[in-house]
Amino acid sequence: MAIKKLMMASAALILSVTAAKAEEKTLTISVYGFAQDAFKEHLYEPFEEKCGCELVVETGNSVERLAKIEANKENPVIDLAVISMRDALSAARNGLTDKIDNSKLANFDKLYDIAKDPNGDGMSIGYTFYASSIAYRSDKVTINSWADLLSDDLAGRVALPNVTTTQGPLTLYMLGKALGDEDPSLKTPIAKVGEKKDDIVTFYVRSSQLVQLMQQEEIWAAPIGRFAWAGFSKMDMPIKWATPKEGQSGGMNVMVLTKGSKNRDLALEFMDFWLSTDIQTALAENLVDSPANKDVVVSDEVADNLTYGAETVKNLHLIPSEVALDNRENWLSQWNNKVGQ
Amino acid sequence: MSNKLYAPIILLLVLAFLIGPFIIIIAASLSAGETLSFPPQGLSLRWVIKVFEVESFRASFGISMFLAIGGTIAALILGIPASYALSRYKVPGAETIRTIVSSPIIVPGIIVGLALLRYFVVPFNFGILFALFLAHTALILPYAVRVVSASLTNLRSDIEEAAVLLGCSRVGAFFRVVMPNIRGGILAAFILGFVTSFNQVPVSLFLSGPGVRTLPIDMLSYMEITYDPSVAALSALLAFMSLGIVFLAERFLGFSRYV
Amino acid sequence: MFQNRAEAFALVLPAAIFAGAIFLVPVVILLSEGFRSGDSWTIQAYIDFFAQPLNQAVFLRTLKLAAMVTAASAVIGYAAAFAIVNLPPKGKGRITGLVVLPLMISPVARTYAWIVILGRTGIVNEALVAVGLSDEPIRFLFTETAVFIGLLQLFLPLMIISLISALENMPRDAVPAARVLGANWLQVFTKVILPLTKEGLVIGGTLVFTGSMTAYITPAILGGSKVLMLETLLYQRVTMANDFVSASVIALILIVMAFAANLLLKRLATARNKR
Numbered sequence A: 001m002a003i004k005k006l007m008m009a010s011a012a013l014i015l016s017v018t019a020a021k022a023e024e025k026t027l028t029i030s031v032y033g034f035a036q037d038a039f040k041e042h043l044y045e046p047f048e049e050k051c052g053c054e055l056v057v058e059t060g061n062s063v064e065r066l067a068k069i070e071a072n073k074e075n076p077v078i079d080l081a082v083i084s085m086r087d088a089l090s091a092a093r094n095g096l097t098d099k100i101d102n103s104k105l106a107n108f109d110k111l112y113d114i115a116k117d118p119n120g121d122g123m124s125i126g127y128t129f130y131a132s133s134i135a136y137r138s139d140k141v142t143i144n145s146w147a148d149l150l151s152d153d154l155a156g157r158v159a160l161p162n163v164t165t166t167q168g169p170l171t172l173y174m175l176g177k178a179l180g181d182e183d184p185s186l187k188t189p190i191a192k193v194g195e196k197k198d199d200i201v202t203f204y205v206r207s208s209q210l211v212q213l214m215q216q217e218e219i220w221a222a223p224i225g226r227f228a229w230a231g232f233s234k235m236d237m238p239i240k241w242a243t244p245k246e247g248q249s250g251g252m253n254v255m256v257l258t259k260g261s262k263n264r265d266l267a268l269e270f271m272d273f274w275l276s277t278d279i280q281t282a283l284a285e286n287l288v289d290s291p292a293n294k295d296v297v298v299s300d301e302v303a304d305n306l307t308y309g310a311e312t313v314k315n316l317h318l319i320p321s322e323v324a325l326d327n328r329e330n331w332l333s334q335w336n337n338k339v340g341q
Numbered sequence B: 001m002s003n004k005l006y007a008p009i010i011l012l013l014v015l016a017f018l019i020g021p022f023i024i025i026i027a028a029s030l031s032a033g034e035t036l037s038f039p040p041q042g043l044s045l046r047w048v049i050k051v052f053e054v055e056s057f058r059a060s061f062g063i064s065m066f067l068a069i070g071g072t073i074a075a076l077i078l079g080i081p082a083s084y085a086l087s088r089y090k091v092p093g094a095e096t097i098r099t100i101v102s103s104p105i106i107v108p109g110i111i112v113g114l115a116l117l118r119y120f121v122v123p124f125n126f127g128i129l130f131a132l133f134l135a136h137t138a139l140i141l142p143y144a145v146r147v148v149s150a151s152l153t154n155l156r157s158d159i160e161e162a163a164v165l166l167g168c169s170r171v172g173a174f175f176r177v178v179m180p181n182i183r184g185g186i187l188a189a190f191i192l193g194f195v196t197s198f199n200q201v202p203v204s205l206f207l208s209g210p211g212v213r214t215l216p217i218d219m220l221s222y223m224e225i226t227y228d229p230s231v232a233a234l235s236a237l238l239a240f241m242s243l244g245i246v247f248l249a250e251r252f253l254g255f256s257r258y259v
Numbered sequence C: 001m002f003q004n005r006a007e008a009f010a011l012v013l014p015a016a017i018f019a020g021a022i023f024l025v026p027v028v029i030l031l032s033e034g035f036r037s038g039d040s041w042t043i044q045a046y047i048d049f050f051a052q053p054l055n056q057a058v059f060l061r062t063l064k065l066a067a068m069v070t071a072a073s074a075v076i077g078y079a080a081a082f083a084i085v086n087l088p089p090k091g092k093g094r095i096t097g098l099v100v101l102p103l104m105i106s107p108v109a110r111t112y113a114w115i116v117i118l119g120r121t122g123i124v125n126e127a128l129v130a131v132g133l134s135d136e137p138i139r140f141l142f143t144e145t146a147v148f149i150g151l152l153q154l155f156l157p158l159m160i161i162s163l164i165s166a167l168e169n170m171p172r173d174a175v176p177a178a179r180v181l182g183a184n185w186l187q188v189f190t191k192v193i194l195p196l197t198k199e200g201l202v203i204g205g206t207l208v209f210t211g212s213m214t215a216y217i218t219p220a221i222l223g224g225s226k227v228l229m230l231e232t233l234l235y236q237r238v239t240m241a242n243d244f245v246s247a248s249v250i251a252l253i254l255i256v257m258a259f260a261a262n263l264l265l266k267r268l269a270t271a272r273n274k275r
Helices: A002-021 A036-051 A062-071 A085-093 A146-150 A167-178 A187-195 A209-215 A226-233 A264-275 A277-285 A300-304 A310-315 A321-338 B002-029 B046-053 B055-088 B094-106 B109-124 B128-153 B158-165 B170-181 B183-199 B202-207 B215-225 B229-258 C005-035 C044-051 C053-085 C089-104 C107-118 C123-131 C144-168 C174-180 C185-196 C198-214 C217-222 C230-241 C244-274
Strands: A026-031 A054-059 A080-084 A125-137 A158-161 A200-204 A221-225 A239-241 A249-258
Touching: A026 A062, A026 A264, A036 A054, A036 A264, A036 A277, A036 B055, A062 A080, A062 A085, A062 B109, A062 B202, A062 C230, A080 A085, A080 A264, A085 A249, A085 A321, A125 A146, A125 A167, A125 A209, A125 A226, A125 A264, A146 A158, A146 A167, A146 A221, A158 A167, A167 A187, A167 A221, A167 A249, A167 A321, A187 A321, A200 A209, A209 A221, A209 A226, A209 C107, A221 A226, A226 A239, A249 A264, A264 A277, A321 C230, B002 B229, B002 C053, B002 C089, B002 C107, B002 C144, B046 B055, B046 B229, B055 B094, B055 B128, B055 B183, B055 B215, B055 C005, B094 B128, B094 C005, B094 C198, B094 C244, B109 B128, B109 B202, B109 C005, B109 C230, B109 C244, B128 B183, B128 B202, B128 C005, B128 C144, B128 C198, B158 B170, B170 B183, B183 B215, B183 B229, B183 C089, B183 C144, B202 B215, B215 B229, B215 C107, B229 C089, B229 C107, C005 C044, C005 C244, C044 C053, C044 C244, C053 C089, C053 C144, C053 C185, C053 C198, C053 C230, C053 C244, C089 C144, C107 C123, C107 C144, C107 C217, C144 C198, C144 C217, C174 C185, C185 C198, C198 C230, C198 C244, C217 C230, C230 C244
Parallel strands: A026 A054, A026 A080, A158 A200, A158 A221
Antiparallel strands: A080 A249, A125 A221, A125 A239, A125 A249
8 A cells, every 4th residue: 555655656756757847948057056046036037937948957066067968978968057167178178068159148248358258268158256265263363364374373273175176276376376386286385285284174175064163163264265255254253254465366157058959049048148237136136146247236235245346356366277177187196195195 | 780781871872872963963953053053052943944945955855755765665676586586596696696786885886876877877868867766776776685685594494385385375475474574674674775765975966967866965065055054954854754754664564464 | 495496587687687787787887997098908007006105095094994993883783782682672673763863864964963073162072171081172073083983873873783683583592592501701792693693794794894985975074185085085086087097996996895895704704603
């Protein structure tokens, strides 16, 4: 009896899932997993209404989704993917993406210049930026430089990003700058971190974990991306966003079209919709994504929580994709040898 | 005297170690604060309520339930006859078959996920949900075979031979004599299978796709950005739900004694 | 033992074919990539892997941690399973339920719970300081100890339930009989309990060892990326470098280690049996 019921329930579930997929016009997109409820309200649903189509959304982190696009390259499932700048270059080099016909994007000219074609191959368009700096307990320490991360005041009270994360190389690059060596091999900063590794509480993989560690007083400081700031700003501790003298680092996320995907026009329509001033403003006001569209105007309070404005964008120290990609293997092996042992 | 004290002390210590984290999770999910903490900073149901407000959790919960229950039943349907044959018949190459069937336990999940995606799902162009179902069934199968085998080995085979001698058919003997006696094993296999599937991360990571993903994958991606007590609340709710299923399974399997 | 081959195959083949086709074939193809170099076959990738001191260290650490977790869970597992089996039936069911309970909780959440417990202001440290065992909080988090504790909690239930079902199936009078005949508890354990429960120990031990070796989330979170293990390395190869050759090398090493552990446990259990 119970088995019969279960089987009927399962059959119903299979049917409902397949039925949902059978709708005529669908666009399949692949995005980062965060703030999906906000994206749904401010981006997906308005678009579905406008185009009369259905959006199917895959979420996950950049590298894992890219691995799936690679596996499915003969018969692409995803029409449009949102990944990091570096992974976009990697995808382009592996022949997984197509050139974007930006003549079909009415909002293209409204973008900041560096968002228009970040990798110089015409295969990606930036839709948001973020700054990366250091969140710290202002009642315990002061941070004026990236080198302060390794100061004696913070020994045993600081977390750094793992080199495998997007934030990892950014932090190391800024640390290198503070130590007077900007070489893309990151040799100096990795060696320095290796030397001090017992003073580092953890090399984090998920920045969301840091709020927990901050709350438990395990750490007083950690480098983070601005997108993770909201969690810290809500805490009832004196936590500040550092403005180190070497400047802030940062990154850009981009949209790409998978090679040979079927719904090209719809994908371009969606891309244009996402880049439009209205949508970028709505996402900015809800603190979801910082705008790449320079026509977006937001209040000071909102701007304060984002990476906003021509001046800010110009001053971000982005790591060029080729540098990040070509050195990745080398960074990882140095890191494993100096820090991971 | 010391023997009487031994059991409670050991059990208390072991349970404190095993259950401690669970108590922390429950306490944290009832916290009013923004992070996990023990003791909780004030009491509130806000995180429990939030779990039900996150839309994607609902869809992925349905898919995870389907995979865990459907996969476990499928694995038991394949696994019980196989275990029975392995323990009651002289099967040529029994050891090899045992190894093949139990191999999914031994291979790291990431490799299983990648291998299945690249050499099974993509070439044959399977639907996502169907591929996940097959993969989960394969992952649960070892538990079904091993645990059921263990209880069959310990069940003396002369009672079913006696049943056959007394005029019962082979199939009848299996359902009347063997099944009731191994239902503990089947229950254990069911629990292990359900739990394995429900908490499975690496295989589902690669096999899930647009619109179809399991709850743990959803939780992980939620936590990439937000780590608030709602994930603790969700885990606690799931634990209570799993307990309910175990309870039902026990009642259901308990009934089979009278079949 | 029944002799009918056709019947035996009819019962066993569906499972074997299913596991073979869905699971074994794809995995074997992937593993074979570790032996390929262009068109020829080679074990160069394995030689290269073990030539690196880092990989040797990671290999040994993985082996050590998995063995420690398995040994600890066997010792605690027997003690707990024995206590549970001797409870009255009602209590037995309830306690078994409590033992199984942690398995129902997402490993991710359990791992994070340890961050609360083992933290600087967590209950373990507060207890240590209060009792006077330590003057200041000890750093447990992001050390091998934390990974060990996390893995033990994750896999101990598997050992306990394997041993419970083995102990339950042991003839009820075996232990009292041995006691009456004058055996001490150590003899009872090695000569009576261990041989009669070896199946459970082998299953439990293999599950715990394999699980500890291939766990990804626990070492990643509780080890704070300082405690590199083979699985972490494997994940890095796949996600950071699309390097399926190294990934398949590490995977095969893990598989061989799991088989070796399984054989070793079987050997240990039967060796005792013969004595």
